[in-house]
Amino acid sequence: MRRSKTLISVLSVAVLAAGCSTLPRDTDPQVLRSFEASQPIESVAGPEPGQDPDILLRGFFTAGARPTQQYQSARAYLTDEASSTWDPSTEIRILDRIDLNTVSGSTSDTRTIAIRGTQVGTLGSGGVYTPGNTEYVAQIEMRRVGGEWRIDELPQGVVMERNELRNHYSPYNLYFFDPTGQVLVGDRRWIYNGVPAVDSVLMALLAGGPSSRISPGVVNQLEVGATFVGADDGVYRFTGLSNLGDDQKLRFAAQVVWTLANADVTGPYVIEADGQPLVADFPSLTLDDVADYNPQALSTSVSTLFALQNGSISRLSSGSVSSLNGWLTGGNIESAAISTSANVVAAVRRGAPATLMVGQLEGTGTDVLTAESITRPTFEYQAGALWAVLDGQTLVRVARSTTTGELVRNEVEIALPEGMTGNISEFQLSHTGVRAAMIIDGRVFIGVVSRPGPGERRVTNVTELAPTLAESALSVAWRPDGSLLVGTSKPEQPVWRVELDGSATTALPSGNLSAPVVAVASSSTTMYATDAHALLQLPTSDNTIWREVPGLLGTRAAPIVAY
Incomplete structure (x- = not known):
């Protein structure tokens, strides 16, 4: 059945100046790890008995690509003392490959291993990838605990090979409008494949605003305090949108729909703001309603x-x-x-x-x-x-x-x-x-x-x-x-x-x-x-x-x- 109204027809008569005058807000995007509480419990793939230090260390780097449960899989490779002081949230370094070499002076119960590689990028807050090309050099101290090798001292943050990023994370686009309010612009984010609800992660990130890299060129229509509160039976609920004008609500609806659609989340899409339909005339939205803003047209x-x-x-x-x-x-x-x-x-x-x-x-x-x-x-x-x-x-x-x-x-x-x-x-x-x-x-x-x-x-x-x-x-x-x-x-x-x-x-x-x-x-x-x-x-x-x-x-x- 053809709808009597389309979202674009409503937008075409809205006052676009309101959207153009909204200044981009340069804020830190929401950290992906904030969603760990809702993630399912995964079995801990820890070290195998009798592993040599270099093999165990490579297992640790592989486990570092699994952020669930505060990196519990990776912590299984650490001594209790190292696990209590290691902060994986500081930075995720992406290396082209990780080379390991034992440093002289090692004993039968302790070993120092040098890590080398070319750092090709970092994965920051909100899943933002930043390219780079610098040499990475670090040392990891290992010792025997109960006859088994464990990591005793290590740098803060996570180090992973680029292949592990591709194997365990996937890129998605959040969409924000350009200053004219005519064009949706992609803001690429990497999300861990193990999250149970990618759509909820995307909506939380969308409410958090554009990344600092793209924010000077796009408009963030939401004010400070706007929040995604969750999805229930296909209804996406936000709060803190009461100050938005009708035209801003319409454009935010287009952002939500195309962000979800291009993440293979099928519609129709029901969006609520502060307990009410985001767009009064459209209690549910389809791609046809926002077709003129298709970012992949x-x-x-x-x-x-x-x-x-x-x-x-x-x-x-x-x-x-x-x-x-x-x-x-x-x-x-x-x-x-x-x-x-x-x-x-x-x-x-x-x-x-x-x-x-x-x-x-x-x-x-x-x-x-x-x-x-x-x-x-x-x-x-x-x-x-x-x-x-x-x-x-x-x-x-x-x-x-x-x-x-x-x-x-x-x-x-x-x-x-x-x-x-x-x-x-x-x-x-x-x-x-x-x-x-x-x-x-x-x-x-x-x-x-x-x-x-x-x-x-x-x-x-x-x-x-x-x-x-x-x-x-x-x-x-x-x-x-x-x-x-x-x-x-x-x-x-x-x-x-x-x-x-x-x-x-x-x-x-x-x-x-x-x-x-x-x-x-x-x-x-x-x-x-x-x-x-x-x-x-x-x-x-x-x-x-x-x-x-x-x-x-x-x-x-x-x-x-x-x-």
Whole structure:
């Protein structure tokens, strides 16, 4: 039965200004371990009798991936004294692998073992993963207790190998709105697979607000004191929402529904706030009610492939190539971004100096600004503004003035990590416009776009996302699922997939690819890469070998995927 009302129809007449004026709240997300009281009792997988110290120690690290019952499984490997002083909640260090070496001076009853490895990240409060690339060195003291080896002294916190993180934890997205109230933005969290109710954990984290990393770019609609109190017979109950306006309640309902739906929690969804239905007109909600806010809509959207070849842009369809008319076929285009939904193109015309232009696909282009060099342009959500980096250093945003109708250029500050310098060769906004990926001297970084004031932008919380790629990155593109596609100069593995939070950097098949890969792009079904010889494609459903693009056989062109 078709509903007489939809949530989006109600939202469309709400006063969006109220949501835009709500400032992001930068608070610590709720710690996952607060849910341990409701977890079922697990059997303690402790050490086996007669285990050698090194084998026992590896068992301890494996047990550290099970946080239930205050890490009871891991504590079984400790002496009573060590268990009473060990605090596993301080930090979870993720290592690529753990190497063990016995330190000289050991006896038959005591042993010192050195731990070494590359720390590739940490798992913090609320399941937030932070990438890293530092060497980890520590020592663990062991002694015999009743004839059995036990750990007697150890560093605070948990150390686990990356494989254990993947084996025992799963990533989920919480969703928060961008400042316009139009787009849901994912906030990735890792949750232990052993929790009995993932939906309750997600709702508690959602009520706790966005992580500190993403909070400058999104809106937290809940005030301090808002709490998820539990789920009962499919009803999700919150308190502390009485001060929310109707439009804020509607948007929070969309957050709840899409967070649950993308965690494979089926609807319909019943949400209560302070004992009453969150949205009076919708005692229960379905995905259809919030379809316009689907954060994965791009994964099912139809895209158009364009190719930049010899300074001109062509459209590809069903293996045939058709040239565009007008300003995009003059043989002097260096790079471009295209939005077919908005019928707008931003292109860089090569020359001394280079020129950034804006125009329609089949119309004419208008010169916007010039510089010695200009990076490939990138659009905000729905092509509301375009961004580019001038001369490797100056980030600019170009938008149309609401008062004069003219294109206005504003410089945007990038708050780089302390001591970080270098030239920006690539800068690309995510499809939501809230995140930005950039390549600085061959290294991949990601930042968050904040709005300090009306019309102002700032890129903050800039973090290196894939340190293992070192200084080899040449090109970057956002995939519809929110991960990054990175082309490099690495001869053996030239194209990589990088997860949004930096938790994994995975080499894609290299068959038929020849480094360097100077351009990449991705649609929901296909990835594209321009290597040393041609433009190639790889279906996302069949990651085996890259093949040439029909219609461009033997052609070295740059791909442009437009929505």
